[in-house]
Amino acid sequence: MNTDLAPARLSAAAPPxxxxxxxxxxxxxxxxxxxxxxxxxxxxxxxxxxxRELRDYHPVVQSAPPASGWLGGLRARLGLARPAHEQARPRGVYMVGQVGRGKTMLMDLFFSLAPVEHKRRVHFHRFMQDVHQRLHDMKEADPDLTDPIPPLARQIAQEAWLLCFDEFQVNDIADAMILGRLFDYLFADGVVVVATSNTKPEDLFQDRPGADAFRPFIAAILKEVDTVILDSPRDYRRGNARGMQTWIIPVDAAATKELDSIFARLADGAPVVPVALDIMGRTLNVTRAAGPVARFSFAELCGRPLGAGDYLALATRFPNLVLDGVPRMGPDNFDEARRFIVLIDTLYEQNVKLFASAEDRPDAIYAKGQGATAFERTASRLEEMQSAAYMQLPHLNA
Structure with a gap:
C-alpha cells in the first residue's frame, strides 16, 4: 500500500x-x-x-490496458470504458476553502479510516512529479510506445483505486495537457478521488494559455466528484507562530549575519561543499551545502525556471534550508511568486525547516494584484512553519 501520508498536523489516538x-x-x-x-x-x-459507500465497492482493475489512441480516449470520455465500474463507482469529494479551514485534517481523517486496502494519499505536486517520471521511464524503455497514458493510468489504478490529493492546483501547462486524458482512464478503471484545494474545479487553470484544452478535464472532475465548500470565517493555522526566529526582517547586513550563524549551527561542523542532485537525467547544483542544510538566494531558487521536481529533490535531500533575500512580490514578477508558492508547498509537505530573510512579513510580501489570493495559503504556511510544533516535526526524506 502506497500512502505517502505525512504525519497528521493534529495528533490524536486512532479511532476504534x-x-x-x-x-x-x-x-x-x-x-x-x-x-x-x-x-x-x-x-x-x-x-x-x-x-460507507466504499465498504461495498471493490473494482477489479485488469492487467491489460484499455484501448489506446483517439478511440480509447473517446470511450473513456463517453463513459463506455469499463461500464460496470462507471455504474458502481461512488462519487468522490473535492473540498474547497481558504487556507487553514481544516480541509487537510478532514481528508487525512477520512484516509486513515477508509476501508480500502489499495489507497494513496499524496500532495498533488508530488503526484504530478511521479507521473512525469513514469512517462519518462516508459518512453525510455519502449521508444515505439506512441501513447503511454493508458498503461500509466492502469498502473496507477492497480496500485491504488482510492486517490487522496492534498492541495490540488494546476499551474503548469505540461501538467494541464496530461491531466485530462489521464483522469479519463483513471475514472474508467474505477478510481475514486478525494481532493483538497483552494480553487473551485471550474476555476482551475483559467485565464492561462492553453485553458481551452483543459476544460474537458474540468468537465470530468465536475461529473465524477462532488464539490464541498468550507466557508468557515476562521483560519485555524493563525496564531501559532512563536518560539524560534525563522523569518528575519528586513534584508540587510544584520539578517545576512544572522543567517550565517544559523547555517553554521545547523551544519554542526560539516564542511561546506557543492552537491549535485539528479532530476530525471538533469542536474540541480547546490553550491552551498553542509551536512543537513543547504543555502540559496531567492534568485537562485525562484528567479530561474525550476519546478516542483527540483524543489522536491531539494526538500527530500535536506532537512533544513536557508534562504536569503525574499523580496516583495506582485503581478510584475508573478513567475517568481509562482515558483515561490511551489517551493513553500514542497518544503511544508516534507517538514523542511526554513530560515529566511525577507523584505516583509509573510502576509505582506504579496499583498495586492493578480495572484494575491493564491498567495494567502503560502503566507499561512510560512506562519505555521515558524511554530514550535512545526519545528518538532520529523523531516520526510522519501
Whole structure:
C-alpha cells in the first residue's frame, strides 16, 4: 500500500475499528481537540457518506490496458470504458476553502479510516512529479510506445483505486495537457478521488494559455466528484507562530549575519561543499551545502525556471534550508511568486525547516494584484512553519 501520508498536523489516538469520519470528528469535538465548526461538520458528513459507500465497492482493475489512441480516449470520455465500474463507482469529494479551514485534517481523517486496502494519499505536486517520471521511464524503455497514458493510468489504478490529493492546483501547462486524458482512464478503471484545494474545479487553470484544452478535464472532475465548500470565517493555522526566529526582517547586513550563524549551527561542523542532485537525467547544483542544510538566494531558487521536481529533490535531500533575500512580490514578477508558492508547498509537505530573510512579513510580501489570493495559503504556511510544533516535526526524506 502506497500512502505517502505525512504525519497528521493534529495528533490524536486512532479511532476504534469501524468508526466513520463523522463519528471520529464528533469524538474529537467532544474531547476538546477540535472546536465545533459547521463547515467542517458538513464536509465530515459528506466524507462519511463516501466512507460507507466504499465498504461495498471493490473494482477489479485488469492487467491489460484499455484501448489506446483517439478511440480509447473517446470511450473513456463517453463513459463506455469499463461500464460496470462507471455504474458502481461512488462519487468522490473535492473540498474547497481558504487556507487553514481544516480541509487537510478532514481528508487525512477520512484516509486513515477508509476501508480500502489499495489507497494513496499524496500532495498533488508530488503526484504530478511521479507521473512525469513514469512517462519518462516508459518512453525510455519502449521508444515505439506512441501513447503511454493508458498503461500509466492502469498502473496507477492497480496500485491504488482510492486517490487522496492534498492541495490540488494546476499551474503548469505540461501538467494541464496530461491531466485530462489521464483522469479519463483513471475514472474508467474505477478510481475514486478525494481532493483538497483552494480553487473551485471550474476555476482551475483559467485565464492561462492553453485553458481551452483543459476544460474537458474540468468537465470530468465536475461529473465524477462532488464539490464541498468550507466557508468557515476562521483560519485555524493563525496564531501559532512563536518560539524560534525563522523569518528575519528586513534584508540587510544584520539578517545576512544572522543567517550565517544559523547555517553554521545547523551544519554542526560539516564542511561546506557543492552537491549535485539528479532530476530525471538533469542536474540541480547546490553550491552551498553542509551536512543537513543547504543555502540559496531567492534568485537562485525562484528567479530561474525550476519546478516542483527540483524543489522536491531539494526538500527530500535536506532537512533544513536557508534562504536569503525574499523580496516583495506582485503581478510584475508573478513567475517568481509562482515558483515561490511551489517551493513553500514542497518544503511544508516534507517538514523542511526554513530560515529566511525577507523584505516583509509573510502576509505582506504579496499583498495586492493578480495572484494575491493564491498567495494567502503560502503566507499561512510560512506562519505555521515558524511554530514550535512545526519545528518538532520529523523531516520526510522519501
Amino acid at each position: 475499528a469501524g468508526t466513520g469520519p463523522f463519528a471520529a470528528y464528533e469524538a474529537r469535538v467532544a474531547s476538546g481537540r477540535l472546536d465545533r465548526d459547521p463547515e467542517q461538520e458538513k464536509a465530515a458528513r459528506r466524507l462519511d457518506q463516501l466512507w
